[in-house]
Amino acid sequence: MPSRKDLANAIRALSMDAVQKAKSGHPGAPMGMADIAQVLWCDFLKHNPSNPSWTDRDRFVLSNGHGSMLIYSLLHLSGYDLPIDELKQFRQLHSKTPGHPEYGYTVGVETTTGPLGQGIANAVGMAIAEKTLAAQFNREGHEVVDHNTYAFMGDGCLMEGISHEACSLAGTLGLGKLIAFWDDNGISIDGHVEGWFTDNTPARFESYGWHVIPAVDGHDPEAIKAAIEAAKAETGKPTLICTKTIIGFGSPNKSGSHDCHGAPLGDEEIAAAREFLSWPHAPFEIPAEVYAGWDCKEAGASAESAWDKKFAAYQAAHPELAAEYERRVVKGDLPADFEEKATAWIKECQDKGENIASRKASQNSIGVFGAILPELLGGSADLAGSNLTLWSGSKGITKEDASGNYLFYGVREFGMSALMNGISLHGGFINYGATFLMFMEYARNAVRMSALMGAQNIFVYTHDSIGQGEDGPTHQPIEQLATLRLTPKLHTWRPCDAAETAVSWKSAIQYKDGPSALIFSRQGLPAMARTEEQLANVAKGGYILSDCEGTPEAILIATGSEVGLAMKSAEALAAKGKKVRVVSMPCTNIFDQQDAEYKQSVLPVEVTARVAIEAAHVDYWAKYVGLEGAVVGMSSFGESAPGNVLLEHFGFTAENVVNTTLELLD
Numbered sequence: 001m002p003s004r005k006d007l008a009n010a011i012r013a014l015s016m017d018a019v020q021k022a023k024s025g026h027p028g029a030p031m032g033m034a035d036i037a038q039v040l041w042c043d044f045l046k047h048n049p050s051n052p053s054w055t056d057r058d059r060f061v062l063s064n065g066h067g068s069m070l071i072y073s074l075l076h077l078s079g080y081d082l083p084i085d086e087l088k089q090f091r092q093l094h095s096k097t098p099g100h101p102e103y104g105y106t107v108g109v110e111t112t113t114g115p116l117g118q119g120i121a122n123a124v125g126m127a128i129a130e131k132t133l134a135a136q137f138n139r140e141g142h143e144v145v146d147h148n149t150y151a152f153m154g155d156g157c158l159m160e161g162i163s164h165e166a167c168s169l170a171g172t173l174g175l176g177k178l179i180a181f182w183d184d185n186g187i188s189i190d191g192h193v194e195g196w197f198t199d200n201t202p203a204r205f206e207s208y209g210w211h212v213i214p215a216v217d218g219h220d221p222e223a224i225k226a227a228i229e230a231a232k233a234e235t236g237k238p239t240l241i242c243t244k245t246i247i248g249f250g251s252p253n254k255s256g257s258h259d260c261h262g263a264p265l266g267d268e269e270i271a272a273a274r275e276f277l278s279w280p281h282a283p284f285e286i287p288a289e290v291y292a293g294w295d296c297k298e299a300g301a302s303a304e305s306a307w308d309k310k311f312a313a314y315q316a317a318h319p320e321l322a323a324e325y326e327r328r329v330v331k332g333d334l335p336a337d338f339e340e341k342a343t344a345w346i347k348e349c350q351d352k353g354e355n356i357a358s359r360k361a362s363q364n365s366i367g368v369f370g371a372i373l374p375e376l377l378g379g380s381a382d383l384a385g386s387n388l389t390l391w392s393g394s395k396g397i398t399k400e401d402a403s404g405n406y407l408f409y410g411v412r413e414f415g416m417s418a419l420m421n422g423i424s425l426h427g428g429f430i431n432y433g434a435t436f437l438m439f440m441e442y443a444r445n446a447v448r449m450s451a452l453m454g455a456q457n458i459f460v461y462t463h464d465s466i467g468q469g470e471d472g473p474t475h476q477p478i479e480q481l482a483t484l485r486l487t488p489k490l491h492t493w494r495p496c497d498a499a500e501t502a503v504s505w506k507s508a509i510q511y512k513d514g515p516s517a518l519i520f521s522r523q524g525l526p527a528m529a530r531t532e533e534q535l536a537n538v539a540k541g542g543y544i545l546s547d548c549e550g551t552p553e554a555i556l557i558a559t560g561s562e563v564g565l566a567m568k569s570a571e572a573l574a575a576k577g578k579k580v581r582v583v584s585m586p587c588t589n590i591f592d593q594q595d596a597e598y599k600q601s602v603l604p605v606e607v608t609a610r611v612a613i614e615a616a617h618v619d620y621w622a623k624y625v626g627l628e629g630a631v632v633g634m635s636s637f638g639e640s641a642p643g644n645v646l647l648e649h650f651g652f653t654a655e656n657v658v659n660t661t662l663e664l665l666d
Contacts, residue, residue, distance in 0.1 A: 011037060018069050021090065040060075142317060166415045170238045201240075374405070424450070507539060528567070
């Protein structure tokens with residue numbers, strides 16, 4: 001049986017060899033954390049390499065994702081479908097070993113990391129999901145949800161503000177099955193961190209309510225093992241294990257220096273490291289006995305088999321709960337009657353014809369969908385009363401009782417969004433989180449990461465334009481809609497009334513391949529009359545809301561609160577004898593995915609007199625109006641005044657739209 005040293009050195013050798021072959025990468029962290037990883041993965045981690053999607057597996061997150069060769073080495077060595085040839089293709093096009101770990105590229109990678117601090121936030125989200133599912137499904141004698149979340153993080157993760165947001169909430173919620181390892185090596189890209197990072201990290205985490213295990217020698221397997229055992233014994237608090245390591249351990253001339261942080265060691269230094277580590281094997285060569293020492297397939301299959309027996313007993317004792325677990329957690333299916341009930345709700349919204357703010361229409365939809373979907377998990381970044389995200393069935397998740405369906409995230413927009421990513425990736429929930437559209441900017445990178453991973457999240461953004469009024473330009477979004485719409489795989493909805501709002505919610509719940517952003521108004525909006533065909537076409541992202549006889553002379557395109565303005569303007573133009581069509585386009589992303597025939601039927605290419613109307617940045621609409629069209633929109637920041645005053649001041653009036661259209665027709 002190989003020694004722990006040999007098992008850890010396999011990680012070091014693979015990491016330095018792959019980085020050297022790629023001529024880029026970060027060997028320092030994998031070499032420094034190899035001993036910690038060996039103890040965790042060989043002695044504690046509950047996982048099955050032959051079934052990486054087993055629902056009760058432990059989750060492992062490498063928050064310091066630049067050290068990606070650490071996780072690739074672990075996955076390869078322990079028996080996942082990641083052959084040595086993929087490690088040899090580290091950082092190469094279409095390999096399964098990209099520069100930073102990417103969810104969906106590499107089997108066994110639980111989340112995409114790289115932007116520092118977000119991995120630990122994802123891990124907090126995963127631990128929240130585990131605790132909440134356990135509270136909802138476990139029954140006495142039947143603990144079918146019972147796993148840990150482990151995260152590795154470096155100094156850089158702790159410098160990022162998001163780590164404060166996420167770890168503070170983790171302590172408040174008492175996430176006892178979250179165990180984080182701080183790789184305290186004192187090095188970042190610029191060198192020794194004493195000049196810019198002198199926090200008392202153990203005291204900081206103690207103040208959050210974490211269990212802190214300080215001063216663990218990260219190169220002493222027995223000390224590491226004892227620390228993990230102590231962490232697992234503390235079930236009421238998350239644990240931070242502070243491991244003191246040497247970056248690039250094994251490199252005799254570069255270890256302990258930023259020289260090995262983000263660059264290949266070089267052939268000469270790698271040869272010296274092999275001698276120092278007593279590792280005489282050729283590059284990418286792992287002895288059979290080392291592979292045998294790492295192989296987790298048998299132990300993983302045994303662990304899953306034991307869980308299968310436990311779940312069978314659960315099925316016998318609680319058949320309805322077991323069936324719901326399989327639907328929600330194993331399969332991720334919606335209830336069988338979802339389509340029928342959702343469609344009925346959309347029709348009800350249309351028939352009611354209420355003139356209400358779309359944020360209120362959203363709250364009404366949340367209430368309906370929340371009653372249908374026990375997996376709907378909501379939240380708001382301290383704006384529930386403004387975002388209108390609470391509904392009659394909302395129950396807050398607390399440290400003492402995690403069986404609820406609502407998270408009070410506090411003023412943590414970035415943290416909320418990254419936690420949502422972790423919840424989504426864990427499985428078992430469809431989660432939504434809300435803030436003002438303007439404060440999406442705080443969370444922008446987490447939203448992008450959600451789209452990059454294809455993680456289903458529903459980002460609810462209210463107070464969507466200058467129409468929100470007196471709070472002024474600090475709170476009035478201008479360029480944010482364009483930014484969201486330009487993000488691949490993200491569906492951005494800006495509905496104009498209650499019926500479009502209900503459709504946007506239904507679409508977001510059914511869209512499994514990425515996130516949705518639902519954009520809602522503060523001010524009241526008029527209900528629009530629609531035929532059954534028009535109502536059905538809302539789901540296509542853009543449709544003809546009002547038309548003229550024959551081919552139109554001009555087309556008005558609008559979203560959200562400006563659809564009502566477009567309708568008034570069309571009436572005024574019709575009174576002047578102009579043939580005008582109004583197109584409501586609540587989701588440009590979905591409209592762009594329609595076939596050419598449908599898009600031509602809505603926006604015929606021969607009609608070049610087009611005016612887009614939206615209280616957001618003008619530049620986005622160029623692809624719809626063309627060089628011969630015009631946009632009534634924003635090209636400056638807003639002002640502080642009542643919303644109706646601002647809309648008139650910035651030209652969102654029927655008079656301006658009519659005059660703009662007539663100029664195109666002259």
